[in-house]
Amino acid sequence: MKIQNKIIYILLAVFFSYTLLFSGFIYYSISNYAFTDFYKRLEIRAIAAAKSRLENESGGNVIRELRQEYLEKLPDEEIRLFRKPSSGHWENIPEVALLDPSFLEDIIQEGTGTYHDKKTFYYGTFYLAPDQTPYLVVISAENYFISHHIQYLRNLLFTALGFAFVIILVAAYLFSRQIIQPINNIIVKVKEISSENLHLRLPGNSNNDDTISKLSQTFNEMLTRLETSFETQKNFISNASHELNTPLTSIIGEAEVTLSKARKPEEYVQSLNTILGEAEKLEKKTKALLMLAQTGFDGKSQKFSKLRVDQLILDVKETVEKIDSRSKIQLDFSLLPENPDLLKTNGNEPLLHLALSNIILNGCKYSNFSPVKVALGASEDRILIIVHDQGIGIPTQELKYIYDPYFRASNTLNHEGYGIGLPLARNIIQLHKGDLQVRSVEEDGTTVQISLASLR
Amino acid sequence: MRKTVLIPTDFSVESVNLVKTALNSNEEDSFEIILLHGLYLPDTMTELILFRKKETIRKLENAAFRESCQLLLSKYGKRIESLSVDLFTGFNQSAFENYLEANRVDEIYALAESRFKGPHKRSFDLMPFVKNASVHLFKIRWVDLGKDSYMDRNQLSALFFGHFSSS
Incomplete structure (x- = not known):
């Protein structure tokens, strides 16, 4: 029924x-x-x-x-x-x-x-x-x-009963429709969401506390988690195809050139050294990329634990430098709080690592490896991370699309990429009940501001 | 030593950055900091009766300003004895001098190239008064290492990447 x-x-x-x-x-x-x-x-x-x-x-x-x-x-x-x-x-x-x-x-x-x-x-x-x-x-x-x-009274009561029946019927119908309508709306919206457009969300009035909005909030959270794990894998593939190709090409090229004719032993040594160097770089990159991708694969992925954000940023810096050695990162810890407890947050370390490294890597990539500034500060209840680059920026009218998967701004043609990193980063920050804001001026730079809830 | 420092503000994060400079330039001292904003009192009788200083300040402050004050407090908590926001409603130089004397202001930190932008229609720039003030005045020049991006002066990032030098 x-x-x-x-x-x-x-x-x-x-x-x-x-x-x-x-x-x-x-x-x-x-x-x-x-x-x-x-x-x-x-x-x-x-x-x-x-x-x-x-x-x-x-x-x-x-x-x-x-x-x-x-x-x-x-x-x-x-x-x-x-x-x-x-x-x-x-x-x-x-x-x-x-x-x-x-x-x-x-x-x-x-x-x-x-x-x-x-x-x-x-x-x-x-x-x-x-x-x-x-x-x-x-x-x-x-x-x-x-x-x-008494006969009149009886007739009166029967008529009243008839009217009451109609009124109750109408009221019950309207009431049930009122109750059912939001659920039906949710069903319609949910039907629209498939693995192709996981970035869609249910419209929810976030402040409302009733069951229906809680339902859509819960569903949205689940979608965010789902999307994150999908994107983590896509992100790995896109990074891998991009980052691993370059050293592989040079290894193959070097080997082919060396093998094209007989050479002196010194030349073999030199070319083998080059190959070794490239292979070592490749190994480092693979390790770093695999570490980033881990979150999607080790069964106990999305577990939250206490972590310190300053340590996280230092780790991310290391990872970013491993993935692309041209990256320059300037840390600004001038406003680190006196009380280190303020820097603790409850989060999933690999996921946050992934989000931050994506943002910083983007900063490096789109500013042609000029220095990217990363600042950290903490107020009473929020931890603030600011990533600032002096890259190509994002055109103002395109700012609203930057969280759509596969969207790439019109001025990014010279840079390889798939438009996965930023939506993924935002999903991860949302999973941590945080907030990610992007401000940008074309040809001038981009500032990404992440705020996370601190532990207290 | 304890110092009282006055900093003219237009409720931008950039002006809060001056607090950071003040604190960094005197490593040993502890500070009482007054962020002062110039605001003419309302002209009409009813507005004047309903005028509340605290309420007005609360309305003028924005989220970024408040958060940047918080950031500074969590960083320099021990050295900041108090960080208060105040309104200056006087018209002339002697009123300003009186204010300085009443609050025992030791130093004023201000931006050399002031880019004052009043958040309220009755806001006014305090710089003319500051320039002629009798208190020993520290002028601060705004030197940004990167391109001088006006867009960020009211964003939290202005607290980090702006670099000042005292002149």
């Missing part, structure tokens, strides 16, 4: 049964009240009638007057008085015998009795005349309230 229908049925059942119970209760108590009230009215009339007929002149007159003045005549009112027959058996009177036997029995047994058929209500009681003769008083009248008003 669709969850929307389920919600509608549940709401309908609950509210409708409540309304039903409510109107049933009203109907029952009103009609109950109408019965007792009417019998009381009959009782007064019976007594008054008996008194007025059987009492002596003066008392009887007063009561007759009162009766005419204040007791309105009920519809079909009929009062009958029977003197007790000498045999002592009421049934001997033919008119009494016509009455309902259980009603009569009630009167004889308990002194009063009530009985009603469809419309007419009967009330019977004994009355002791002043001369000590018992009389049987039977009064009957039509209960106008029961015959007309």
Whole structure:
């Protein structure tokens, strides 16, 4: 069953049964009240009638007057008085015998009795005349309230129930749609995301605390993790194809040239030395690249632990210099805090290493290996890393696309690259609940500002 | 020794950088630092009644300015006795002198090439007053090793890569 229908049925059942119970209760108590009230009215009339007929002149007159003045005549009112027959058996009177036997029995047994058929209500009681003769008083009248008003009430309640049903149905439908709509939206959006466009995210109002936004936030976080591991591999491939080719080409070239004809031993030694040098460089690069790529492959990848950011930056500097020996990195630790605890953050070391080295490598690459400045500072709760290069920059109107995978700015044609590094770096920083900002002026340089939450 | 240093500010990170210079040029001293911003009092009666100094300062400060102050405090925490932001609302030189005397200002650090940019419509540059002040004045020249990029003067990076020399 669709969850929307389920919600509608549940709401309908609950509210409708409540309304039903409510109107049933009203109907029952009103009609109950109408019965007792009417019998009381009959009782007064019976007594008054008996008194007025059987009492002596003066008392009887007063009561007759009162009766005419204040007791309105009920519809079909009929009062009958029977003197007790000498045999002592009421049934001997033919008119009494016509009455309902259980009603009569009630009167004889308990002194009063009530009985009603469809419309007419009967009330019977004994009355002791002043001369000590018992009389049987039977009064009957039509209960106008029961015959007309209660029917009206019943109709009213049924109509109200019908209306209530419609209103509840509409309300339940709207309510369920209200509840279901955001989930449906999420489903539609999620369907759009596949491995081809993992960079898409669900639109989420981040400050909202309700379940739906939490759902999309959780989903977004999962996407970020997923995208990161995809990109880590792509990043390795792109780096490898780029960085490993150069030394390999020179090794092959050197070997081919040397082998093209017979040479003197010194020449062989020299060329072998060159090859060795290149191979050593290649090994270093491979090691560094593999270390960066490790995060994607060792099963226990995304574990967070305490780490010091200054140490991280020093490690990254080393890695970057290994991958490309032309890189120049100037560290600015002038604002290192007095308290080293401020530099501790909770993070995944390999991932942060990867992100930072990507940013710094980019800085080196796009500034043609002029010095890249890396600064570190810490405030009470944030750790700040600033990477500044004096490279080609990013055109202002293209700044908003720099986080799209495979996007490359229009002025990067002279530089090899695949447009993977920066989106990856940003995903990693987002995984650490940090913030990455890029500011750039074309032909002037780029500043990347990373802020991470410190441990405290 | 304890010194009170006044630094004119337009709430840019660049002006906070002067604090760094002041601290670096006197390694042993501890400092009481006043970042002073010139702001005329409002003209209308209601605005004047509702004028609150703290509130106004809070509105003028931006996130980068606040964060750069924090960075400095975590770096030089022991040597900075206090770092306060104040408003100067006077009109003439003698008011400024009075302010200096009242706060026992020992030194003023200011940018030689001031690129004052008032964050408020009633902000004004304090440099004319600073130039004629009687207090022993340290002038600081802004020398950036790289290209002088105006875009960054209000960003946190201005706290790191700007290099000053005292003249």
